[in-house]
Each structure stands twice: as C-alpha cells, then as structure tokens.
Amino acid sequence: xxxxxxxxxxxxxxxxxxxxxxxxxxxxxxxxxxxxxxxxxxxxxxxxxxxxxxxxxxxxxxxxxxxxxxxxxxxxxxxxxxxxxxxxxxxxxxxxxxxxxxxxxxxxxxxxxxxxxxxxxxxxxxxxxxxxxxxxxxxxxxxxxxxxxxxxxxxxxxxxxxxxxxxxxxxxxxxxxxxxxxxxxxxxxxxxxxxxxxxxxxxxxxxxxxxxxxxxxxxxxxxxxxxxxxxxxxxxxxxxxxxxxxxxxxxxxxxxxxxxxxxxxxxxxxxxxxxx
Amino acid sequence: xxxxxxxxxxxxxxxxxxxxxxxxxxxxxxxxxxxxxxxxxxxxxxxxxxxxxxxxxxxxxxxxxxxxxxxxxxxxxxxxxxxxxxxxxxxxxxxxxxxxxxxxxxxxxxxxxxxxxxxxxxxxxxxxxxxxxxxxxxxxxxxxxxxxxxxxxxxxxxxxxxxxxxxxxxxxxxxxxxxxxxxxxxxxxxxxxxxxxxxxxxxxxxxxxxxxxxxxxxxxxxxxxxxxxxxxxxxxxxxxxxxxxxxxxxxxxxxxxxxxxxxxxxxxxxxxxxxxxxxxxxxxxxxxxxxxxxxxxxxxxxxxxxxxxxxx
Numbered sequence: 001x002x003x004x005x006x007x008x009x010x011x012x013x014x015x016x017x018x019x020x021x022x023x024x025x026x027x028x029x030x031x032x033x034x035x036x037x038x039x040x041x042x043x044x045x046x047x048x049x050x051x052x053x054x055x056x057x058x059x060x061x062x063x064x065x066x067x068x069x070x071x072x073x074x075x076x077x078x079x080x081x082x083x084x085x086x087x088x089x090x091x092x093x094x095x096x097x098x099x100x101x102x103x104x105x106x107x108x109x110x111x112x113x114x115x116x117x118x119x120x121x122x123x124x125x126x127x128x129x130x131x132x133x134x135x136x137x138x139x140x141x142x143x144x145x146x147x148x149x150x151x152x153x154x155x156x157x158x159x160x161x162x163x164x165x166x167x168x169x170x171x172x173x174x175x176x177x178x179x180x181x182x183x184x185x186x187x188x189x190x191x192x193x194x195x196x197x198x199x200x201x202x203x204x205x206x207x208x209x210x211x212x213x214x215x216x217x218x219x220x221x222x223x224x225x226x227x228x229x230x231x232x233x234x235x236x237x238x239x240x241x242x243x244x245x246x247x248x249x250x251x252x253x254x255x256x257x258x259x260x261x262x263x264x265x266x267x268x269x270x271x272x273x274x275x276x
Numbered sequence: 277x278x279x280x281x282x283x284x285x286x287x288x289x290x291x292x293x294x295x296x297x298x299x300x301x302x303x304x305x306x307x308x309x310x311x312x313x314x315x316x317x318x319x320x321x322x323x324x325x326x327x328x329x330x331x332x333x334x335x336x337x338x339x340x341x342x343x344x345x346x347x348x349x350x351x352x353x354x355x356x357x358x359x360x361x362x363x364x365x366x367x368x369x370x371x372x373x374x375x376x377x378x379x380x381x382x383x384x385x386x387x388x389x390x391x392x393x394x395x396x397x398x399x400x401x402x403x404x405x406x407x408x409x410x411x412x413x414x415x416x417x418x419x420x421x422x423x424x425x426x427x428x429x430x431x432x433x434x435x436x437x438x439x440x441x442x443x444x445x446x447x448x449x450x451x452x453x454x455x456x457x458x459x460x461x462x463x464x465x466x467x468x469x470x471x472x473x474x475x476x477x478x479x480x481x482x483x484x485x486x487x488x489x490x491x492x493x494x495x496x497x498x499x500x501x502x503x504x505x506x507x508x509x510x511x512x513x514x515x516x517x518x519x520x521x522x523x524x525x526x527x528x529x530x531x532x533x534x535x536x537x538x539x540x541x542x543x544x545x546x547x548x549x550x551x552x553x554x555x556x557x558x559x560x561x562x563x564x565x566x567x568x569x570x571x572x573x574x575x576x577x578x579x580x581x582x583x584x585x586x587x588x
Contacts, residue, residue: 104371112343113343114368116367117363117364117367119332120336120368123333123337123339124337124340124368125340126337126340127338127340127342127343128340128341128343129340130325131341131344131345131346132344134322134323135346137344154364157327157328157330157332158336160328161327161328161333161337165325
C-alpha cells in the first residue's frame with residue numbers, strides 16, 4: 001500500500017487541478033468532484049491494476065464514474081497518473097477538446113465508459129463485471145455513484161442484477177455527500193436508509209469515511225474479501241470538500257469559480273497541503 | 277408458399293452463432309420464449325443472460341459487456357427496446373459506438389391483439405435518427421437469418437427489427453446473400469418503383485403482379501437496410517421510373533418513406549406516395565385484419581402506383 005500521507009497529498013493536488021480547470025472553462029461541476037478526491041486517489045494511485053501506457057490493457061481493472069458530472073476529478077486523476085498531459089486539463093469543455101463535459105470513452109484515454117446520464121454507468125459496470133464472470137477474467141470493476149443518482153430507477157435494476165448474478169468482482173462506491181442540485185437529498189427525494197436499501201437488494205454494505213485514505217483502503221480490502229456478493233462502500237463525504245466557501249453548498253454543484261474565487265480556493269488548498 | 281416469422285429466424289441464427297462465435301452473448305428481459313432467444317439458452321446457457329423485466333438495464337448491461345469485447349445481442353419487444361430504453365441506447369451504446377446488437381421482435385401492427393401499447397410503429401424513426409446506429413429490417417426468415425449472422429461480423433451498434441407473425445418466404449436460403457446497406461431489386465420495371473421493407477416486401481411483389489396485368493411495369497426493391505440507405509439504387513429508380521411508392525409497417529413519419537423522401541428531395545425529386553401507418557396509434561385485433569384496416573396492403577400499394585403513373 002502507498003503511504004497514506006502521499007495519497008492525501010495527491011487528493012489535495014487533484015482538488016487544485018479541479019479548481020483550476022473549472023475556472024478556465026468557466027463551467028463544470030466542482031462540488032461532486034471535490035467530494036471524491038480521496039476515493040479516486042486511492043483507486044488510481046494505490047488500488048487498481050492499470051497501465052497508463054496501455055489504457056486498453058485487457059485485464060485492467062475498470063473504473064466507471066457513473067456520476068458523470070464528476071468528470072473533473074476523473075480527468076485530474078487520469079492526467080496525474082499519466083494518461084495524457086496535464087496541459088489538456090485547460091481545454092476542459094472547450095470546443096474540440098478531448099475532455100468533454102461528461103466522460104467520453106472514445107475521446108479520452110483511460111475513460112472506461114461514457115457516462116453523464118445518471119444510473120447508466122452503474123448498469124454498464126455491472127455488465128463489465130458479468131463479462132469477467134462469463135470468461136473467467138480476474139479484473140475488478142469499480143463504479144462511483146452519486147447519492148442523488150440512486151433516485152434513478154436503472155440503479156435498482158442494476159443493483160438487483162449484480163446481486164442475482166453474484167458479482168463479487170464489482171465494488172460500487174457511493175459518494176454520499178447528501179446534496180443534489182435542488183438541495184438536500186432528504187428534502188428533494190429521500191434516499192435514506194440507503195445502506196438498508198442496498199442490503200435488502202443483496203449487497204455487502206461497507207461504511208467508510210470518504211475523506212479518510214485509510215478508511216477507504218480498509219473498505220476496499222473488505223469488499224475484495226466478500227465472496228459471491230457485490231459490495232458497496234457508502235462513503236460519507238462533504239460536497240465541495242477542501243474549499244470552505246463551497247463546502248455543503250448545493251449551489252456549487254454545477255458552477256465554476258471566478259478568478260478571485262479560484263485564487264482563494266487555491267490558497268486554502270495550499271495551506272492545507274502544507275499542514276498535511 | 278412457405279412462410280416463417282423473422283423472430284423464428286433470429287432463434288435459428290443465434291443457435292448457429294452459439295457455436296460459431298464465442299464472443300456472442302445473448303440477453304433478454306423475460307421474453308426469451310417470445311423473442312426466441314430461448315433457442316440460444318438451450319444450447320449455450322453460459323452465455324445467456326436474463327436481466328428480468330428491466331429494459332433500461334438490459335441495454336446498460338449490454339453496453340458494459342461490449343466494452344470488454346463481447347458481442348451482445350440484446351433482445352426484447354421493439355416497443356420496450358426503442359421506447360422505454362431509448363436514452364440508454366443513445367447514451368450508452370450509440371454515442372460510445374459500442375458493438376451491441378439490439379434485436380427487437382414484435383415490431384409493428386402485426387403484434388396484433390396486445391394492441392397499441394405493444395405496437396412499435398415509431399422504432400425505425402427513433403433508431404434511424406441516432407448517430408452511429410445501423411438499422412436493418414428484414415423481409416423474410418431467410419433474410420433475417422442472414423442479417424443476424426452478418427450482424428455478428430459487423431462491428432458497431434445495430435438495430436435489427438423483427439416481427440411476431442409469419443411472413444411469406446421470398447428468398448432461397450441456398451443463394452441469398454445479405455449485403456449491409458444494399459437494396460435488392462426483386463423485379464425490374466419502368467413505370468414506377470415500389471420500395472418496400474420488412475413484411476411489406478411480399479405485399480409489394482403482389483402489387484407489382486397485379487399492376488402488370490394492367491400493363492403497368494413496376495420495379496420492386498427490397499430495402500432491408502434503412503440506415504445507411506442505398507442512395508444510389510434509390511436515385512437510379514427515381515431517374516428510370518419517375519415515380520416512387522414506399523411501403524412499410526411503420527408510421528409514415530420517420531421511417532423508410534421519410535428516408536427515401538430525404539434522398540429524393542436532395543438528389544432527384546419525383547412524385548412519391550408513402551404507404552404506412554398514417555400518424556395514428558394501432559389497436560387490438562388480428563394482425564392481418566389490422567394491416568387491412570390501417571391500409572398496409574398490396575391493394576393500397578397498387579392504388580398509389582396507379583395514381584402516380586396516371587399523373588406522369
């Protein structure tokens with residue numbers, strides 16, 4: 001396992017890249033990207049069997065960002081991992097860019113599934129895991145879901161499928177930050193008790209602190225031990241994590257920071273990295 | 277004349293593919309006996325996946341399978357495949373250009389007694405307007421079988437439209453060759469061209485026979501691939517006969533008739549009539565009776581042809 005401090009530094013670095021690229025493109029989704037930085041840091045820099053030089057390696061582990069609006073954190077992680085030059089991040093959402101507003105598997109090396117319409121990535125991830133079972137491949141599939149996303153019907157069709165076919169090579173991670181565009185999950189459409197819902201659907205449910213590297217690592221280890229059932233890690237997170245004026249503000253779901261806000265955010269993240 | 281439902285041909289083709297191509301995976305949403313994917317299940321259970329009554333997930337799972345190199349055939353009734361799961365097909369299959377075959381049975385009015393809720397008459401329109409999607413609508417069992425075998429070879433998303441009811445067999449299995457995107461001239465003619473697809477092809481042939489008795493020479497063309505459509509053959513027919521009639525078991529909006537009109541208006545405008553469902557929903561009833569009631573008959577094709585010829 002990689003050093004926890006190092007992984008935390010990577011997570012904070014991803015945050016800086018997210019803020020920079022969103023300010024540059026003047027659009028995008030900071031809240032749900034900032035909330036998933038530790039999760040992607042652990043997956044891309046510690047856990048997954050991947051090779052940036054060979055993005056389509058057949059036996060690679062797969063990652064599907066089902067909450068496709070979290071594209072910025074994925075792009076930041078892919079660039080940091082060496083799938084493409086960091087320069088590309090500046091072109092996010094711009095005409096002709098390989099970094100689309102939502103992930104496009106045909107355009108961006110390292111993107112395993114095109115997503116953006118909620119729930120669809122999760123279903124595709126289940127298909128990938130089922131495919132491995134059919135041909136006895138031993139790669140693992142990771143799917144990152146948003147909590148608001150679980151309001152989509154297809155999520156539960158897929159959840160039923162994964163349990164029915166015993167997809168223990170599949171680990172879903174719920175970025176549970178409690179907010180969606182129109183406000184709190186609990187006000188818009190209550191998803192609670194989400195743990196019990198997945199349990200009832202036959203899943204191995206693991207709880208974790210989504211901003212604690214060690215907690216995420218332990219949860220992934222537990223998921224890999226579970227046999228015959230898919231696992232979901234309910235990761236408690238804070239939307240907008242790391243940038244105090246964005247934290248827990250639904251308004252920062254899909255708004256880009258101004259240059260002043262960018263500088264303020266970067267300064268805060270810089271101080272935070274020094275302290276870590 | 278022998279007859280066979282195109283869905284039965286689908287089952288037969290899948291049995292061949294079970295042995296021939298180990299990448300082929302067949303999915304169904306609790307309709308395997310009706311869609312005939314049960315034929316595949318019998319011989320290859322390890323590569324058959326029932327997703328239950330969940331058409332959106334059917335398409336999502338198929339997309340995921342395709343990303344790992346499998347060739348999924350995702351099957352359900354045309355209504356639920358193209359209607360209920362439309363956006364999943366668009367965003368998870370069409371947009372990433374994944375190698376999924378959406379094989380939809382029970383298309384059109386001839387699903388019959390189940391009525392309007394089950395009669396997909398907009399499916400060609402929906403699939404045709406989707407970038408990357410190839411649309412195939414076979415005329416008989418022989419063509420359907422060949423098209424499905426060919427679909428496994430073609431890399432990319434494809435919609436294959438199949439029917440519930442038996443249709444007359446037009447082609448000889450021993451000599452038939454399916455060529456994606458190429459229309460087939462079934463009878464030569466110089467006064468009018470009848471461009472038909474699916475189960476309307478045999479009716480077009482009947483109409484041409486009827487017309488020949490009256491001294492009208494009708495060319496009959498089977499358009500099994502609606503997209504990419506055979507522009508060259510359509511323009512040639514328009515130039516040489518000066519009148520075009522289209523026939524399809526589908527709404528006249530967005531299907532074969534529209535596709536042909538698009539080509540003609542750009543390249544060779546000629547008089548045209550479209551036989552199809554006239555912007556209305558169907559109803560419960562015997563398939564043949566419904567075809568009669570909604571004007572999908574050889575008589576209507578002949579009538580439209582006569583009218584055009586008289587106006588020339």
